[in-house]
Amino acid sequence: MERAMATEGRNGAMAAAEGRNGAMATEGSVRCPANYIPLTPITFLERSAVVYADQKAVIDGEKTYTWKQTRDRCVRLASALTQHHISRGDVIAVLAPNIPAMYELHFGVAMAGAVLCALNIRHDAAMLSVLLEHSEAKMIFVDYEFLQVVEKTIEILSSRNKDKLSPLPLVCLITDLGQSLCNSSYMEYEAFLDRGQIQYQIRWPVDEFDPIALNYTSGTTKKPKGVIYSHRGAYLNAIAAILSNDFPSMGSVYLWTVPMFHCNGWCLAWGMAAQGGSNVCLRNVSAKAIFDRITANKVTHMGGAPTVLNMMVNFDHKPLTKKVVIMVGGAPPPPEVLFKIEEQGFDVIHGYGLTETYGPATFCTWKPEWDSLSRQERAKLKARQGVNHHGLEEVDVKDPLSMKSVPADGKTIGEVMVRGNTVMNGYFKDLKSTEEAFAGGWFRTGDLGVKYSDGYVQIKDRAKDIIISGGENISTIEIESALFTHPSVLDAAVVGRPDDYWGETPCAFVQLKEDFLNVSDKEIILFLRSQLPHYMVPRAVIFLDVLPKTSTGKTQKFILKEMAKGIKSKTTPLSLREMKNKNSKL
Amino acid sequence: MERAMATEGRNGAMAAAEGRNGAMATEGSVRCPANYIPLTPITFLERSAVVYADQKAVIDGEKTYTWKQTRDRCVRLASALTQHHISRGDVIAVLAPNIPAMYELHFGVAMAGAVLCALNIRHDAAMLSVLLEHSEAKMIFVDYEFLQVVEKTIEILSSRNKDKLSPLPLVCLITDLGQSLCNSSYMEYEAFLDRGQIQYQIRWPVDEFDPIALNYTSGTTKKPKGVIYSHRGAYLNAIAAILSNDFPSMGSVYLWTVPMFHCNGWCLAWGMAAQGGSNVCLRNVSAKAIFDRITANKVTHMGGAPTVLNMMVNFDHKPLTKKVVIMVGGAPPPPEVLFKIEEQGFDVIHGYGLTETYGPATFCTWKPEWDSLSRQERAKLKARQGVNHHGLEEVDVKDPLSMKSVPADGKTIGEVMVRGNTVMNGYFKDLKSTEEAFAGGWFRTGDLGVKYSDGYVQIKDRAKDIIISGGENISTIEIESALFTHPSVLDAAVVGRPDDYWGETPCAFVQLKEDFLNVSDKEIILFLRSQLPHYMVPRAVIFLDVLPKTSTGKTQKFILKEMAKGIKSKTTPLSLREMKNKNSKL
DSSP states (O other), X not given: OHHXXXXXXXXXXXXXXXTOSSOOTTTTXXXXXXXXXXXXXXXXHHHHHHHTTTSEEEEETTEXXXXXXXXXXXXXXXXXXXXXXXXXXXXXXXXXXXXXXXXXXXXXXXXXXXXXXXXXXXXXXXXXXXXXXXXXXXXXXXXXXXXXXXXXXXXXXXXXXXXOOOOOOEEEEEOOTTOOOTTOOSEEHHHHHXXXXXXXXXXXXXXXXXXXEEEEOOTTSSSOOEEEEEHHHHHHXXXXXXXXXXXXXXXXXXXXXXXXXXXXXXXXXXXXXXXXXXXXXXXXXXXXXXXXXXXXXXXXEEEEOHHHHHHHHTSOOOOOSSOEEEEEOSSOOOHHHHHHHHHTTEEEEEEEEEGXXXXXXXXXXXXXXXXXXXXXXXXXXXXXXXXXXXXXXXXXXXXXXXXXXXXXXXXXXXXXXEEETTSOSEETTOHHHHHHHHTXXXXXXXXXXXEOTTXXXXXXXXXXXXXXXXXXXXXXXXXXXXXXXXXXXXXXXXXXXXXXXXXXXXXXXXXXXXXXXXXXXXXXXXXXXXXXXXXXXXXXEEEOSSOOBOTTSOBOHHHHXXXXXXXXXXXXXXXXXXXXXXXXXX | XXXXXXXXXXXXXXXGGTTOSSOOTXXXXXXXXTTOOOOOTHHHHXXXXXXTTTSEEEEETTEEEEHHHHHHHHHHHHHHHHHTTOOTTOEEEEEOOBOHHHHHHHHHHHHTTOEEEEOOTTOXXXXXXXXXXXXXXXXXXXXXXXXXXXXXXXXXXXXXXXXXXXXXXXXXXXXXXXXXXXXXXXXXXXXXXXXXXXXXXXXXXXXXXXXXXXXXXXXXXXXXXXXEEEXXXXXXXXXXXHHHTTOOSSOOEEEOOSOTTSHHHHTHHHHHHHHTOEEEOBSSOOHHHHHHHHHHHTOOEEEEOXXXXXXXXXXXXXXXXXXXXXXXXXXXXXXXXXXXXXXXXXXXXEEEEEXXXXXXXXXXXXXXXXXXXXXXXXXXXHTSOBEEOTTEEEEEEEOTTTOOBOOSSSOOOEEEEEEETXXXXXXXXXXXXXXXXXXXXXXXXXXXXXXXXXXXXXXXXXXXXXEEETTEEEOHHHHHHHHHXXXXXXXXXXXXXXETTTEEEEEEEEEXXXXXXXXXXXXXXXXXXXXXXXXXXXXXXXXXXXXXXXXXXXXXXXXXXXXXXXXXOSSSOOXXXXXXXHHTTO
């Protein structure tokens, strides 16, 4: 690209045409700034500031910003960052819920040529200090709710840093609108913006492969990895999400239930600017808040992990007056939950992906011929992870050693692998892990799945979660799906428990609905026997008040595995009361 | 890209990060086949063959092909081309209307690594021979309707070629379904496909800037130029057209009224595969055929030049039962025509572009706040060319010498310029023209226009068509728009006529509706005086049976200019009868 740019208007040789065999119809071609610009989501915002100038871009309660205002604020943010000596490629961290500043940072930081590192608001100071050190963040923007934990983080960093010369990250405090923090010793976000110049020259990426974000994987693995996103990948994944969710070119209203710190809100933090929809902020996610916002802001689209959907289907609310499209992802959704949410008037689009794939990589694109199938069959089809979206090149299920595709029989388990432009650049400062992840020219997801004859893929389990019992692979997801069909079950998770004879046996953890607290483990086991082959039925069912979750709604199975190990007797599972006591240790 | 591919999984150095100042958060990044694939519309088809496998891809009367079938046919086409020694970068010509083979060639040729050159079916043998020679086409696919002209073309080429060694293009004949041409000496398209192997390894582009198509500009300029399209540009322009026209992810039905040889059907030949819609073929475009197809195939989207819209609004038909989105482009549409077509139940999306911008580059994106304006105001707003789409980076109106933007006042005329990834690679074998077109880092459209305070652009005229009269710039488009508001006017065009005193004065050519043939030139002139400033009113109004058009519906003003020169008297324009006689010379 750089070389091509240097030849602007003078040199007709195509950089890529050199040294190639065969004639190429390229004589007269020039690659120059008139016809080759690095792809970047910054373009979306620049365009929306004109096309959707006076439309609502960001809605935060009573406060709204238009697209023109949002663009101006982002440019001033970029300008202020540059004034504070932020250079191209520097990392800027943020710890905030889904508030306007969080949205603006997605563009402002990129416009300064810097890299956004949106941190999980559930991290503690110890974890934050590790991530800030690893990312070498030059600044951290922090919402007032999380100032304390950041102060503690800075303390940890400065105590570690006594002998070192590397400066601590600057703190910029995001206060609530109108909130006065005169006695604060920190720069305040709005004051910081005020220093920025609207005439600022945006630092466009030099190459579209340049980093735009650094996202640490959430806590289902022990050591968080810093996943590098490029401008190109962010642009293409945002477009793919728009196409797959049918965001119209005018008038969409997106409710921010998915945290923006999670894969940059599945790339829609950038994507919403492409179609000029409205972003409805949501500081705290609850079923009530969701339904209130849907009504008040005429929400058209939203997203959520299965746990959010589960929360919604169990909340008593008025029927929707208009369809709301809900993209579900982050964990395989139990078919029963998908069903119930659709019965409430939502259109569910089921997506699958990982932090490494910018969030959604596949969608279970619905086919009209499935409409006439039975409820059960439809639910099963919709729970599949589906097919690659427009931005991804391919999804396949392969033998991880031979790299051969498994037969598309819906049965043979292999590793789900993907390749395409919406796969990360790599793991920051961890070339070894990058190379392992990309070995063979595919990104190895670590998820085990099957491929059906129609090309749709279904996840059976995380490689580390699948239960191997007497030589049989048992998908914990399948058992969980069966559990969700029992009327008493509010939430459920299954893990493998070590067993001297079988190797492992399934152990179920269940959260009951309030009106069903008298249901017994035996009842559940009997029910499952009517639903599943005998070898898949859990030997033990443990009742918990609530299942341990990551901030993004994934059940923390490593905690449950530890609990399962601790259960002595196979035949007499703990009573609810015993479990509750045990539970309080979590 | 090639270099990056060679480092697969081994080398963490980002190619583009070399020699750059400042830290880059890229350590651990790898550019490899897992995360970097050249953008190409071939991906759309590969994906649709899975996602939309059994949906209708191509509909041609009673005959339909699914997406899986279409993909298979395209792969076999690519395979057969390779068997016929077609190499990467070779040019393959086609002369055909909007039939299934034309659609398949858009993918099949690209899958063979070759470059599609879709020729205008209105060209004569002399012109075709020039284009085949210039493009060095190795093969030509020809629809049976156009075999004669191609035979004549080959004759011309072989007579010119007597002393040369370069082989003549192979001819492959596309017959109608079931049509027997046993005594034909040509390869037949279906037989050609049959030779192809479904196991063929697709020749993916090595670089996304590789050429995918070669499109000769239509006859509004004297010397056709070969515009080179890249895989990257085709991918991005197709996506932009989908987003701007709100093609849904399932169920769109596109009626092929725009010739696929015109900017590859405004890139929708590829784009329809991205969302898996159905392509309704149309061999001959007429108002009756259009309305018949809309009803029979439940058309949701179509496109057309203003001349097609004009034809439709003057056709007596039943009201539409469902909205049809119609993308209008190719020439600035008279507001009156836009209005009437909307009143018939069409949703008009007005786009603007040139062959050099892959078809549409801007769209006049509609804003909800305009809904409440008066009929006239709405029509004026909608007739503007608008704002850049998602694939283009910028559109601006500039002084062509200083390259400064003109004030956004809706008045100051400058040259419309664009830059972005959906601008051509260049003119084939014409580096000088490429460099001229890209001078200053922008593509100079040759169109004169203004920019409004809301950032929307409006074309006032082609640089060569604008009338300079007594030092005033007169937009012929504005006069034409006024003419279309007169109830008698079916079609109209205005050109400059040399004038000793004023330099030039406007001269109008009008085609009257059948019921209004008694309208006089004086009546028209009086009417225009009530609509326009005096200096803009044509001194002469000439009635024609039909205005000369290019195949893509643009009025051939160079013919009208010649006619205008020939008109002796300023004050006594030719009568209709005199004009008719004169007319027969055309």
